[in-house]
Amino acid sequence: MTDLTDLRLSYTRAALSRDELKADPAEQFSEWLKAALQGGAVREPYAFVLATADASGQPSVRTLLLRGIDEQGQLSFYTGYESEKGRALAGNPRAEMLFFWDALEQQVRVRGRVERLSSEESTAYFHKRPHDSQLAALASTPQSAPIESRAALEAKFAALHEQFGGQEVPRPDFWGGFRLVPERWEFWQGRPNRMHDRLVYLRQGEGWALERLMP
16 A cells, blocks of 8 residues: 655745635636646646546546636537547536646636537537548547557557548537536645635626635
8 A cells, every 4th residue: 555645845936815806707817827838847838637426326437638728618628429538428518627727726626517518619619630640530439439559559540640631520420519508616825734715706697796715
């Protein structure tokens, strides 16, 4: 058994107060994300952990990339609709995102309902992806399904590369985008002695209520 009980860090970089937070949590998130993107201290700060639960209640988590946040503060990502997360969201369209930026000692959680993006939005993003990433979406289908070997996967990719060459790859119907419509945002700033700052925005009509949580 590995004993990790004596391993810990004390977070001393910053503090977080209600007074410094913006009224709109999406604006606050964008400000934090911009700071995380600057300087390169955080690798891929747009990466997040997505937690879902299927219709039976079985939870699952995985890491994805945030691909946009719109004027309404809705966050978008893309995947295969037949993947484990795609099937889970079809049966239970609710999820939570977690962004953790260790270099900044910050964490953001976003919870809400999830809906599909339009076909037009999904197609537009699909063709922004590098050509080989488009081919990979086809090669890895059905996503999350068993495959006999890495060689078999590479063979599928090679065949698609030969088929399409430099041609435009049509977006498959089984691949597209989702948006999370936030109902709750939590901003976490690490503090010494585990006395962390946790500020939460809760949807209240057309606006947001802000409250502090015990650490």
